[in-house]
Amino acid sequence: MKKFSFYTLGCKVNQYETQAMREAFIRAGYIEANPLDRADLYIINTCTVTAKADKECRRLIRKVNRCNPAAKVIVTGCYAESDEDVLGRMQGVYKVIKNNAKDSIVDIIESRKDMTDSKVIGYTPLSVSGFKDHSKAFVKIQDGCDNFCSYCKIPFVRGKPRSRDIDSTLKEVRQLVSSGYKEIVLSGICLGVWGKELRGPRELPDIIEKIVDIDGDFRLRLSSIEPANLNERLIDLVQSEHKLCKHFHIPLQSGDDRILSAMNRPYTSKGYLGLIDLVRDKIEGVSITTDVLVGFPGESDSCFQNTCDLLEAIQPLRIHIFPYSRRPGTMAAEMGPDIPRGIIKDRARRLQALAVEKSHEFRKTFLGKTTNVLVENERNLSDGLFQGYDDRYIKIVIKSDAGRCRGIVSVRVDGVDSDHTWGTII
Numbered sequence: 001m002k003k004f005s006f007y008t009l010g011c012k013v014n015q016y017e018t019q020a021m022r023e024a025f026i027r028a029g030y031i032e033a034n035p036l037d038r039a040d041l042y043i044i045n046t047c048t049v050t051a052k053a054d055k056e057c058r059r060l061i062r063k064v065n066r067c068n069p070a071a072k073v074i075v076t077g078c079y080a081e082s083d084e085d086v087l088g089r090m091q092g093v094y095k096v097i098k099n100n101a102k103d104s105i106v107d108i109i110e111s112r113k114d115m116t117d118s119k120v121i122g123y124t125p126l127s128v129s130g131f132k133d134h135s136k137a138f139v140k141i142q143d144g145c146d147n148f149c150s151y152c153k154i155p156f157v158r159g160k161p162r163s164r165d166i167d168s169t170l171k172e173v174r175q176l177v178s179s180g181y182k183e184i185v186l187s188g189i190c191l192g193v194w195g196k197e198l199r200g201p202r203e204l205p206d207i208i209e210k211i212v213d214i215d216g217d218f219r220l221r222l223s224s225i226e227p228a229n230l231n232e233r234l235i236d237l238v239q240s241e242h243k244l245c246k247h248f249h250i251p252l253q254s255g256d257d258r259i260l261s262a263m264n265r266p267y268t269s270k271g272y273l274g275l276i277d278l279v280r281d282k283i284e285g286v287s288i289t290t291d292v293l294v295g296f297p298g299e300s301d302s303c304f305q306n307t308c309d310l311l312e313a314i315q316p317l318r319i320h321i322f323p324y325s326r327r328p329g330t331m332a333a334e335m336g337p338d339i340p341r342g343i344i345k346d347r348a349r350r351l352q353a354l355a356v357e358k359s360h361e362f363r364k365t366f367l368g369k370t371t372n373v374l375v376e377n378e379r380n381l382s383d384g385l386f387q388g389y390d391d392r393y394i395k396i397v398i399k400s401d402a403g404r405c406r407g408i409v410s411v412r413v414d415g416v417d418s419d420h421t422w423g424t425i426i
Contacts, residue, residue, distance in 0.1 A: 004030050005039040007060050010047025012187040012223050014077060016140040018045045020126035021076075021105050028106045038068050041109070046077035048153055051325035054079055058090065065092030074109060076102060081157035082329075099143075099158065100124050123162040127172055130179055135376050135388075135406075136221075137181040141169050141207065142188025147226070149253075150264045150331035151293065151324065154189060163194045166207055170214065177216035182408050183245075183374050184211070185221045192229025205233050212243045219374075219391055219408070221245040224291075227267050227275055239283045245391040246283055247317075250275070251291040255310030256303035259296055262335065269310050276314050287317040287362065287392035294351060295324040295344030297335040304347050311354055317362050317393060319355035321348050356418055363394055363416045370426060373398060373411045400425045 004025050008018040021043065022032065033039040042064045047053040057079050064073050072094035075087045084096045097105055103126050123143060131137040144161040145154050173184055186208070188194060195202030211220055220243050225234075227250055238244045254260050255269045267275075279286055292307060311319065323344045326333050373396050375388040386398045386405045397420055398411055411423035 001029060001031050002041060003033040003037060003039040004041040004043060005033045005037075007042065007044045009045065009053055009056060010049065010077070011189075012138045012185060013140050013143070013189055014045050014047060016128065016138040016187055017077075017099075017102050017126055018043075019128045019131055019138075021045070021102055022132065023128060023130075024103075024106050028110075030106075039071060041072050041074060042068075043074045043076065043105070046075060046079035048077075048079040048082050048157060048327075050322065051327070054083070057087075061087070061090050061092060065090075072109075074105070076105065078154070078157040082153060102126060123164050125168075127168065129175060131176075131181065135181070135374060136183035136185055137176045138185045138187045138223075139169065139172055139176070140164065140187050142191050142194040145190040145193075147190065147266075148264060148331075150262060150335070151296065151327065153327045153330060156329060158189050161190055161193045161197060163196070163198050163202075165198070166202075166210060169207060170210060173211055174214055174216075177214060177218045181218065183219050183221060185223055186211075187223045190226065190229075191223055192225045203233070204229070205237050208234075208237060208241075208244070212241050217408070219243050219245055219372075221247065221391075221393075222249075224249045224251060226251060227272055230275060230279075232278070235279055235282050238286075245393070246285060247287045247289070247391065247393045248279060249289045249291075252307075252310070252314075253291060253293045254296065254299070254303070255307035256299070257306075259299055259303050259307075262298060262332070263293070263296060264331070269306065273310060273313055285365070285392065287394065288314060289318040289320070289393060290314070290316050291320045291322065292351060293322050293324055294347045295339040297324070297332060297338055299324075299339055308350070308354060311351075311358065315358045315362050316355070317359055319351060319358070321351050321355070323348055360416065360418050363421050366394070366413045366421075367416055368413065370410055370412050371396070371423075372408050373423070374408050375405050394421055396421045396423045398423050398425060 006018050008014055044057055044060050046057045061073055064071055073092045074095050075093055076097040080096045081098055087093055088096050097108055101108060103124050141164040144159045146160050148155050192204055194204045225248060253263055253265055257268050276288060371390040373388040373390045375386050384400055389395055396411060409425050412426045413423045415422035
């Protein structure tokens with residue numbers, strides 16, 4: 001029986017799609033190789049958000065070809081969409097498979113089905129029954145994006161927005177909850193536009209209201225929501241529904257209005273801050289995480305300082321920092337002036353220090369309070385220490401004398417330092 005192994009790069013959507021493909025291989029009689037085994041097939045599910053992601057994909061192809069030259073390498077994902085010819089010429093690559101063919105990957109590899117090169121029209125029917133090595137499960141309900149931020153290739157490789165139907169989503173969530181998953185993470189390339197092209201049309205809160213009505217002891221987390229898609233109805237739903245995590249990931253990218261305009265981001269720094277203030281006024285203790293792109297063409301010292309000032313005001317729990325990299329075919333690729341790499345690295349370091357400071361300040365507000373933590377795995381620090389995330393996405397190291405600790409547990413926050421939050425099961 002043939003053995004397969006996956007490498008997955010990038011976002012939660014890619015992780016979901018890897019799981020769907022993994023299950024398809026197992027249904028077809030393949031065996032998943034453990035880390036010490038040599039596989040017959042290596043499937044690399046790629047990302048192309050940054051040049052670094054492209055480079056990592058090529059490194060993995062060379063690694064597999066060097067260590068196991070008899071293996072077949074299958075490349076899929078977003079990098080496969082944008083650079084099919086480049087990848088197809090690399091030594092060891094057997095097939096390059098587009099995103100809209102992931103649901104047919106086994107048939108394509110076994111030559112039972114041809115891969116069409118037509119444009120994506122509908123939502124690609126993928127589904128999962130579980131989530132390997134996770135205590136939470138990602139559920140993809142949306143694909144595609146038409147925002148066309150000037151730095152981003154995703155609209156070119158994922159296509160226009162498409163939404164998953166409600167019935168198949170509810171069926172999958174029910175199965176995952178009945179299988180014991182305590183957290184469901186709704187995911188999409190541009191999650192906030194779910195439903196807009198469906199008959200109706202519909203809005204994201206419509207499907208959320210049906211999911212939280214499903215019986216079971218679970219919580220629901222939303223992945224990234226663009227500022228333009230975060231409306232009062234959604235905020236009020238998160239405030240009132242106990243199954244919804246009190247956490248929003250709202251990409252910022254820059255705190256400078258001139259840079260935001262050049263990025264083709266449809267808001268101002270004042271508008272973004274007003275949105276955060278609205279969320280915090282309505283939801284006590286809500287956490288905010290965000291993305292920041294540093295070193296965009298033309299970003300002056302004062303532009304960067306505006307970003308730092310806005311982050312000071314927002315006090316996010318976590319900041320995902322992305323150094324700008326030129327993506328061919330995007331509007332920003334023709335912009336200038338370029339920011340020297342040394343300056344970008346220095347600004348990224350400064351943002352990281354600010355991120356640690358703001359996270360520490362936010363987490364300290366929960367000292368002595370009780371929170372519900374989904375235990376993810378036992379830490380290899382010493383006996384009785386575990387770790388997990390609460391509904392606000394605070395990572396907490398838990399002390400327990402129970403020997404084993406799993407599921408969602410009530411934890412009192414006992415300590416907070418710059419790197420960790422510590423708690424005890426009560």
